[in-house]
Each structure stands twice: as structure tokens, then as C-alpha cells.
Amino acid sequence: MIKRPLGKTGMETSILSLGTGGARQFGQNMGHSIKDQTKLVHAALDMGINIFDTASHYGHSESILGNCLSGVQRDSFLICTKWPARDETDNTVLDPTKLIESVNKSLARLQTDYIDIMLFHGIMPDEYLSIVENLYPTMAQLKSEGKIRSIGFSSRFSEDPEQKSIELGLSQNPDLWDVVMLKYGILNQHAAKEILPLAQKHQIGTINMAAVRVKLPDANLLEELIAKWKSSGLIDINSLPSSDPLGWLIDGNVTSVIEAGYKFAAEPESISTVLTGTASIPHLKMNVESIREPNLKKEHLDRLKNTLSHIVEYA
Template sequence: MQFRTLGRTGLKVSVISYGSGGPSVLGQRTGLEDAGQDALIRRVLDLGINFIDTSEGYSRSEEILGRALKGVPRDTYIMATKWNPCEKETPKTDPQDLVRSVEQSLSRMGIDAIDVMQFHGVVPSIYRTVVDRFYGTMKQLQAQGKIRFIGFSERFFSDPKHEAVVMALEQDGGLWDTIMLKYGILNQCAARRALPLAQEKDVGILNMASVRVKLTRPEELEALMAEWKGRGLIPRDALPEKDPLGFLVHGEVDSVVSAGYKFALDHPGVSTVITGTSRVDNLERNLAALLGPPLPEADQKRLHALFGPLEEAV
């Protein structure tokens, strides 16, 4: 396994980590039974992955993790979870809701402390309210030893320019140990400000959803490229209609998805790339991609030229 330092937390995190949300939610949406979920999590650990992300809101993921990790020495994995500070689109009002959520997460997972506690899906319009209303409670929970480090995740599809992340890093860099954002082949915008700022402020970056969903669904990718050509976002003759990113598959790169994960780790500001698979074979493929050599420089350059200037919510 290869490790990077998670910003100022000093934690050494595996460059590939496991996410129990996303479209697969630890197999809960792909028909995985209890035994399959347990085996998947055991394989995660056996492969040397030491960072797992979840949330109170990922259906039964916390409980499943509690079951699958029973008996596993607590110092062999780093657990991150989240609390949603909003009810629908409106910020919640009672900080006790956060306290209850942390207690619930601890109990569901059968652990004494959460390593990284995050506000879930923070958008620019509520960022300040979240900090003013709830950050103090996070600090109290930290003082009580119930959480170790404090972070937040962005809500990418509402905030593709990472405005919440940039605001947080520019105004309150000292508050945040970690930030979870989306950076990938089709989502390079974070490289402009968010990632360099995170490096400057020594904030650990958890890279989420880097291949989801266009890179994993060939027809949707083809349709998206056609749409972007139609809108003048990329030149009409830049890519073929069929298998538009097929040029990435050669040498050590066995698929567009592998290329997507490799790209997601290429930026030095990224501490770890979270993969959200429900399949052991995909987990192993993704691990091989992330531990193998980076994309060839010429391909990286082509991707930067094609998609670097875009700010699309995909």
C-alpha cells in the first residue's frame, strides 16, 4: 500500500480509501447480502486500505460497518462519518441534533471515537450558519474524546466551482482538518484554487465520487461529450463519438474507469481517493489502478487541455 499524510491530522491514510455511500451504498442498492457486505469490508482491510468513509445518512451503512468490523482492532482503520446540518435545504437549529447523531454513529459502529467527523454536503449559502451554529459543538465533542478531527464535505452538484471549499479555506482555514471534494477527469476545477489552498493551509483532502457516474457508464459518457460539443465546451473534432475517452486505454491503463481513478490521485493536494464500489473485483481493479503508475504525461496534458477550463456539475 502507499500512504499520504491527511493534512494537519498527521494520519497516514492509504491512497485508496473505501466509501460506503454513493450509488452503491455498500451494496445496499446492488443486491449485496450481509455476508457479501462483510466479505467486502474484510477485503478492504486485507488489501491494506485503512480509511473508511460513511454517514448517518447512507441508509444502514454505519450499522453494516459496525457488524463487519466487529472484532477488528480499532487502531487498524480510520473511520470518518458525517452529520447533515440541514433539514431539506434549511439549516437545522438545534446543536443537540449533532450530539445525538454522533452518539448514534458511535453506537451503530460499536466504536468509542470517530476519527473524522464531518458536516455533510455544505453549500456556500449555509456555510457561515453551519460554522456559527454548530462548530462549537464539534469542539465540545472533540474535547470529550468522541471525535478526533473535524471536516466537512461539499455538495458538488450544487457547487461545481467549490465555492464553499474556497470560502472555508480562505476565511477559516484553521478550523478544518479535512475537506471532502470532487476532483476528476471531468471535474478539474478544484485544481485552480481549492486544492492549492488546501495544500497551503495543510488541510487533508478526501477525493470523492471521482469516476461517478459518467466515467462508469459508456453511453452516458458518449451523450455528455456530444452535449459538450454542441454547447461549444469542447471542439467538435476533439474526440470520437464512440468511446470518446478510449485513447486513455493503453499500456498499464486497462479501462476508462482506471484512468479516472489514476487521474483523481495525480494532484499532490489529494490525500486519498475514495472508491465507492460494492464489488470485490472492482475494488481490486481500482486498487491496482491507484497503486500503479500515473497516466502517461501526454494523456494527462490532453485531459487538462480538453476539460481543465470547464466547471460543469457532472
């Protein structure tokens, strides 16, 4: 498994990491048992994955992950977890005591003394400043106490598909952030414009989330989406075939569009790790294989960039 530095944190991440949110939520939505989840986590560790992503509100994901990893040597893996800084009822930014409370609860659920990567979850551009002013000092305090090792935030790409909050953070306060969680993939390459160069310049670790997600794995949805872009003039009508529009990526060492999706997501050196949200061990194996060589043929990469680099797709 290829390892990459997580910015300037001193940590190294496997190029593929396991996410326990997204549609699969660690198999919680699929009736998976703790035995299944433990097998998945141990299969990931055996394949060389050393980083696991969770969040305080991915169902019971933190507790499940804590259980799955109990007994595993603590310094052999990294945990990333997140906290939504916003009160869902009135959309106001929460106060620092809630952050301390939540981190303590996360530590207990994860059965650990420290969190390697602690993120503000899904920051919107209009709350960025308030989070920096009102909550960042508490996060820094938690870091100085050794409860967390690095600080970052993720974007809410469903509502901010251009990830303006990350552009803001990396351009205005690059010194504050150790890590950002962003979305970069075939159907949303926007991060390549400003975010990835800024992350590289300031040595900020990048965790790539939801690079495959919903539409790449589903041939029908993909056809519909590309047809919509053609009819709205977003892409040239002749740029991609109408049927199986990305099928041409299946070539040489690429056996599926999904595989191409993970390779594409890991191709920039400025990406530290790519999350896969699969709950299936066979799929995990395939994804590990995919990312063993994180590059597409140059002409395929160029075609994807030339055709789709201006698209900012949510799913």
C-alpha cells in the same frame, strides 16, 4: 498500498478508500447481505485500505460498517462519517443538540468510542457561515472530549459543482478545518484551481469523492456528454473523438477509462485519498491495482487538462 498524510492530523490514509454511499450504498440497493458486506470490508483491509467512509443517513451503512469492523483492531483503520447540518423539511441549520445526539448515535452504530473524521455533510455556500457560528463550537467540544479526532465538511457538488463552500472555508477559515471532502476527477477538475492549492498550503487533508461516479464507467453516457459539450461550444469539436471519446487513455498500464479515472483522481499530491464506491470485490481489486501507480502518461494528463480543465460536471 501507497499511504498519504491526512493533512496535519497525524493520520495516514491509504491512497484508495472505500465509500459506502453513492449509487451502490454498500450494496444495500443491490440486495447484498451482511456476509457480502463483511467480505467486501475484509477484502479492502487485506488489500491495504485503511479508511472507510459512511454517513448517518446512508441507509444502514453505519451499522453495517460497525458490524463488519467489529473485532478488527481499532487503530488499524480510520472511519469517516458525516452529519447533514440542515433540516430537510425547512432547510434551516439544525441546532447543536442535534449534532451531539447524532454523533452519539453514530458512535453506537459504528460500535466505537471515537470517530476519526467527522464531517458536516454537503454544506452549501449560503449556510457555511451559520454552520461555523452555530455548530462548529459544538464540533470542537466533541473533539476536545475525544469523541472525534478531526473536523471537516464536504461539498454538495450536485448543487454546487464548483464547490464554492470549500473555496469559502479554505480561504476564510483554514485554521478551523482538518479535512475536506471534495470532488476532483476527469470530468470535474475545478478543485485544481483554488481548492487543492489552498488545502496544500494549509495542510488540510482531502478526501476525493465520486471521482468516477456515473458517466465515466458508461461509454454511451460519456459519448452523449462529450457530444453535448461539442455542440454547445464548451469544447472544441476536434478535441476528442466522437466515438469512445476517452478510449485513447487505454494504453500501457491503463486498461480502462475507469482505471484512468481513479489514477487521475489520485494524481495530485494534495489529494490524501480517493474514495471508491464499488460494492464489488473484483472491481475493488481492479481499483487497488489502478491506483498502485497513480499517474497517467504525461501527454495523456496534459491532454485531459488542456481539453477539460474548464468543465464543471456534476456526474
